[in-house]
Amino acid sequence: MALSTPTAVVLELMTMGQQSAEHLRELLMAASPPMAAEHGQALTAEIFRCCDRVIAAISRGATGKKRKVTDRGPATCPTDLPLMPSKRARGGAEAHRVLETATAADGFVWRKYGQKDINGSNTRGRSSQSTPMQDGSQWSLTLFFSRFYYRCAYSGEGCGATRRVQQSRDEPAAFVIAYYGEHTCGDACWQEAHAAMPPAVVNSASNVWGGIGVDPNGGSPLLPLLHGNHTRHCHGEDPYEKSRGQWSSSSSSSDAEAELGTSPILEFLEGGLGVGWECVVNYLAFDCDLPRFDMLH
DNA sequence: TATATTTGACCCAC
DNA sequence: GTGGGTCAAATATA
Structure with a gap:
């Protein structure tokens, strides 16, 4: 079945986008004054370019190697004692709850050990849109939140x-x-973490990264740093993928396109959806809420 | 090669 | 049955 996979759906959508852009270009050439037409040409060219990049990226991804299916067999460690409190009970046992809007860095070194999609049945906190396909079917693009689990390094x-x-x-x-x-x-880990933690600063006014240091969280998302316009000015690096690397200190923010490409989805969201999606599907959404496609009819 | 991350699967509480 | 937390093999990266 041609549209049975998300990849196929994305390809279909981007192809439709190309067609729509072509239509738009024709309309602009026919009806707009020269200046607007020139502007429109640039925009449609950008749309074309984005579509091409997404299609190329998706195509590459479709042939990429897949994780081998593991055979874990039955109950791996039946005698393991729980290292943590009861899973459900922990919900009310958290020691501290923080709403972070500036940085997720807290001075400790954290290691990511899991990620789960949360509240898939909860319509609140996710966005979705229905997309009619050329074959008459309708798909919904649903964004789920993910939850990330870290433990002390x-x-x-x-x-x-x-x-x-x-x-x-x-x-x-x-x-x-x-x-x-x-x-x-003890204090050792905290101090050690701080010793290697230059302040991560983002100049949100200029959309340029500045004073970028090593991600101290060992994988924890510094996503609040990456909101809004930063989606197009983060040097093309996926903050999650680069959790062990260094934040780019480059200021060539306008060159994001050339440096993107670590992930088809990243390209899809960075360029393929363009400015209109930027505020909605930023890095926050990119990695927390990978798009999913559900058949409606 | 060592280390860190990703992610499918398992387990358990509800 | 489902959702959520964790494990651990596979994979990526330095």
């Missing part, structure tokens, strides 16, 4: 502190960070 030394990061439903521009347990690794 010193968990191997007995530190039982964990952290849970989730996009705020009430305030999508913020992250709710919940802390569980206490750091038993």
Whole structure:
């Protein structure tokens, strides 16, 4: 079946986008004054370019290697004792809950150990749109929130502190960070983390990264730094993918296109959807809410 | 090669 | 049955 996969759907949508852009260009050439037509030509060219990039990226991704299916067999460690409190019980046992809008850095070194899509049945906190296809069927593009689980990098030394990061439903521009347990690794880990943690600063006014340092969180999302216009000016790096790397200090923000490309989805959201989507599907949405496609009819 | 991240699967509470 | 938390093999990266 041609449209049975999200990849096929994206390709179909982008092809439709190309057609629409072509139509728009024709309309602009026919009806607009020279200046507007010139502007419109540039815009449609941009749309074409974005569509091409998305299609190319998706096509590459479709042939990429896949994770091998694991055979874990039955109950791996039936004798394992729970290291954490009861899963459900932890919901009311969190030690600290923070609404972060500036930075997720808290000075500790965290290691990501899991990620889950949350509240798939909850319409609040996600966005969706229906997309009629050329074959008459209709698909909905649904954005789910994901929740990220981190534990202290010193968990191997007995530190039982964990952290849970989730996009705020009430305030999508913020992250709710919940802390569980206490750091038993002492001041050492905190100080060590701070020693290697230059302040991460984003000049939101100019949309240029500045004073960028090493991500101290070992994978924790600094996503609140990446909102809004930053989606097009982050040097083309996926903040999650680069969790172990260094934040780019380049100021060539306008050159994002040339440096994008680590992820088809990233390209899709960075360029393919264009400015109109920028405020909605920023990095926050990019990695927390990978688009999903559900058949309506 | 070591280390960190990703992600499918498992387990458990509700 | 479903949602959420965690595990651990596979994979990526330095």
